[in-house]
Amino acid sequence: MKIDLTETTSSKINKALVQGRRAIGSPAIGMVLTLVVVTDEENAYDALRAASDASREHPSRLLVVVKRPSRSPRDRANARLDAEVRVGEDAGIGETVVLRLYGEVIDHAQSVVLPLLLADAPVVVWWPVNAPANPAKDPLGSLAQRRVTDSYATEGPVEELRKRAAVYTPGDTDLAWSRITPWRSMLAAALDQVTCDVTSVEVEGEEENPSCELLAMWLAERLGVPVRRAVSKGPGLTAVRMETTCGPVSIDRANGSLATLSIEGQPDRAVALNRRDTAELIAEELRRLDPDETYAATLHFGVDRLHESDGEGAGGAKGAEPAAKKAPAKKAAAK
Amino acid sequence: MSAHHGANPLRDAADRRLPRIAGPSGLVIFGVTGDLSRKKLMPAVYDLANRGLLPPGFSLVGFARRDWEDEDFAQVVHDAVKEHSRTAFREEVWQQLSQGMRFVQGTFDDDQAFDTLKSTIQDLDKSQGTGGNFAFYLSVPPKFFPKVVQQLKKHGLADQREGSWRRAVIEKPFGHDLKSAQELNAVVHEVFPPHEVFRIDHYLGKETVQNILALRFANTLFEPIWNRSYVDHVQITMAEDIGIGGRAGYYDGIGAARDVIQNHLLQLLALTAMEEPASFDADALVAEKTKVLGAVRLPKDLAAHTVRGQYAAGWQGGEKAVGYLEEDGIDPKSKTDTFAAVKLEIENRRWAGVPFYLRTGKRLGRRVTEIAVVFQRAPHSPFDHTATEELGQNALVIRVQPDEGVTLRFGSKVPGTSMEVRDVSMDFQYGESFTESSPEAYERLILDVLLGDANLFPRTEEVELSWKILDPVETYWDKHGKPAQYESGTWGPVEADEMLARDGRSWRRP
Structure with a gap:
């Protein structure tokens, strides 16, 4: 059921939620978290759909904060809050409130969101686009345990990675990082099959796709060997080639779904590496809400060490201090 | 510096996104034409593959009396998966899985069939990189257990080489009283060491x-x-x-x-x-x-x-x-x-x-x-x-x-x-x-067998x-x-x- 409220307040929205729940006959709720989606009108529909799909795995209260641009000084002075409350059938599993903010209240979105958070349950904020420069310091971001941004949806993804590294706070995460979990998992599985040492790596993928950089940084950080970033037409990541002491090990994915795993001395094998949709990524993000130390270590490895590399840079620095592998994560935690 | 032998440098306990993925391995199902196999085991294997929890090159070998080719077997698995699997059917996952499917035709007293099974497994080690790690799932009535495990022993299928494992998976009933249970245990343990025997209690x-x-x-x-x-x-x-x-x-x-x-x-x-x-x-x-x-x-x-x-x-x-x-x-x-x-x-x-x-x-x-x-x-x-x-x-x-x-x-x-x-x-x-949709019991249990994790199996x-x-x-x-x-x-x-x-x-x- 849907309840539309215009020029409303958080307390009226709370009343509407209770009313909606009573109307559909299920006053008890088992929601496990509050997911706040901060977006503009243009991206609201897709984001809401992805988040509702993800709510099938993680029943949640979904708060979609839509900031409406003001077109005149009078608009800007006029604060207004409209809300659309959805429960039952219309809200996936859980409850959804779409909040539309006009005028001055845009700068005080946290005052609208705070009363609507579920008691005692974790809060996740997701910015599908236009993430703040420092998510942890953002008024909405500071309410959350987990702050999800997407460096893929920015003008300069590589620059974005630099910025994220500079302001990283435990709890930050990036959908560009979630996108490569299947790749990372498959690469780890590939190395399970050989007992050789990796000597160098090449990560190939489309330009301006931060997932490629993140994967390369992760490999460089974990393996401590030179990692080269090569450019292809895509889609997304297309190949990872590792040179090892017993020959090449590579995963090639030309079409975005079925990849080929080649290991020297073994026949080629097909492995499923489908590109996943946003709902699956969000569901993965919501699975664990503790800080992702591996992401932190990867991000802190530094995108610049990757590009300067072409060989020695990354490998040399890494080789000199193998014991310092955990250091970046610790530094981050101390901040 | 390059990666060490043994420990995989890409694995890290703190990296919680990476799933518990089984190492290189394969599963041999005896009585593969049975109900349990079609309704539970095959779909569970597919669901595991679909969730990315099976290693590349994972192999599934069926053993039964039917006169089937590998393709016929693959077709049966395909149909079983389409009908009973929990997760959506995806062609690319199926392609990955179907590469490692083999069928061995024979009865339990057929020495030749077990020789074929042995060469099939050796062949899979080469072509799919299963590394000699195989679990034998005895989805057959208990009266056949002694025969099957003896055959496995006789043909050297239960011999573990250094660095690889062979496991036996058996279903209830584990005997019908204390005496028969002890006999059954004796038969199985003569061939497989106790810690490599996994008794499925799907509960x-x-x-x-x-x-x-x-x-x-x-x-x-x-x-x-x-x-x-x-x-x-x-x-x-x-x-x-x-x-x-x-x-x-x-x-x-x-x-x-x-x-x-x-x-x-x-x-x-x-x-x-x-x-x-x-x-x-x-x-x-x-x-x-x-x-x-x-x-x-x-x-x-x-x-x-x-x-x-x-x-x-x-x-x-x-x-x-x-x-x-x-x-x-x-x-x-x-x-x-x-x-x-x-x-x-x-x-x-x-x-x-x-x-x-x-x-x-x-x-x-x-x-x-x-x-x-x-x-x-x-x-x-x-x-x-x-x-x-x-x-x-x-x-x-x-x-x-x-x-x-x-x-x-x-x-x-x-x-x-x-x-x-x-x-x-x-x-x-x-x-x-x-x-x-939480995973089916069999998904979890099959994965645990492949990982060698005996927590959920009665001893x-x-x-x-x-x-x-x-x-x-x-x-x-x-x-x-x-x-x-x-x-x-x-x-x-x-x-x-x-x-x-x-x-x-x-x-x-x-």
Whole structure:
């Protein structure tokens, strides 16, 4: 059921939620978290759909904060809050409130969101686009345990990675990082099959796709060997080639779904590496809400060490201090 | 510096996104044309692959009498997966999986077939990189176990080379009494070392069963009252609404107690009653489970505290059902129990004097499995009798299936001007708080076999202890009387109700 409220307040929205729940006959709720989606009108529909799909795995209260641009000084002075409350059938599993903010209240979105958070349950904020420069310091971001941004949806993804590294706070995460979990998992599985040492790596993928950089940084950080970033037409990541002491090990994915795993001395094998949709990524993000130390270590490895590399840079620095592998994560935690 | 040998540098315990993925390996299924294999095992393998939990090159080998080629086998798996898998069918996952599918045709006494199996496995090691790691799933009637394991031994299929493993997976029944269970264990252990034998009790793969441990040992709320000072008694029920279906050959002579109480219900009892394990590894768990199973005592008067029954004709959920003795393939004079209830006591400090009532049956009211911990009444009530007339005993109910969850029943004031206290329940439902579709038990168990994680598999000692508990009951039943008849679609024979009434208690209606 849907309840539309215009020029409303958080307390009226709370009343509407209770009313909606009573109307559909299920006053008890088992929601496990509050997911706040901060977006503009243009991206609201897709984001809401992805988040509702993800709510099938993680029943949640979904708060979609839509900031409406003001077109005149009078608009800007006029604060207004409209809300659309959805429960039952219309809200996936859980409850959804779409909040539309006009005028001055845009700068005080946290005052609208705070009363609507579920008691005692974790809060996740997701910015599908236009993430703040420092998510942890953002008024909405500071309410959350987990702050999800997407460096893929920015003008300069590589620059974005630099910025994220500079302001990283435990709890930050990036959908560009979630996108490569299947790749990372498959690469780890590939190395399970050989007992050789990796000597160098090449990560190939489309330009301006931060997932490629993140994967390369992760490999460089974990393996401590030179990692080269090569450019292809895509889609997304297309190949990872590792040179090892017993020959090449590579995963090639030309079409975005079925990849080929080649290991020297073994026949080629097909492995499923489908590109996943946003709902699956969000569901993965919501699975664990503790800080992702591996992401932190990867991000802190530094995108610049990757590009300067072409060989020695990354490998040399890494080789000199193998014991310092955990250091970046610790530094981050101390901040 | 480059990566070390042995430890995979891309693996890190702190990296929680990477799933627990099985190492290079393959699964050989004997009796691959059976129901279990098509409805549970094949879909589970696909679902694991779809969730990215199987290694690249994972191989599935079917062994059966049918005259099939690899392609025919792949087609059968394909159909089984499409019909029964939990997750969506994806072509690229199927392609990955189908590359490693092989079929070996033969009977269990056919030496040539086992030679073919051996060369198939060697070939897969080369072509799919399975690394010599194979699990043999014996989805065959237990009378074939000795033959199959002997053949595996004879053809060197059970020999583990350095750095690789060979495992045996067997399904219940693990014997039909202590003696046969010991014989079976001897046969299997002669070929496979005990820690490489995985006994499937699919109940232990269920999320709700694993949650018993989380509920008890991760919370502070329940443990202080989880003892004889607060608990009045415990009821463990596993009810089925179906009859024996086409399983007459298997079921007759076995009966409900051997089929269900010996394994599922005693495992549930062990998890409910055991002390906190020192850690969550297989050895620590088995230590606590065997301790508590070893402390289980049967009542002295088995006539008064055990009941067996047979379903008679009746109506079950709007459908007419025939009685057990009228089922196809059942001897009309059969004394096999389709309902069994026993009272057990646990002789330790925590549970002395707290009865555990176990019951199971076919053609009962509805399909349900639950553990109900029923608490004592409040020692004193400031409310007068009329106020608490409708108040029952507090209870914590773990619903294992269906509608998985936990219910806490307690008294609450009825709104109004007079003081009246009535039972209400606080309900936690899995479907509400967690993923809509939790993995099937078989997914979890197959993955655990491939990972070599024995947490969720009953060990030899547990199986033998369970038979020690049940054997005297079966012996008594053999010598005394015959099963009580109960109408299909009810909650069992009146004798079962009388059994609890003698103790001043009654069964919950689940």
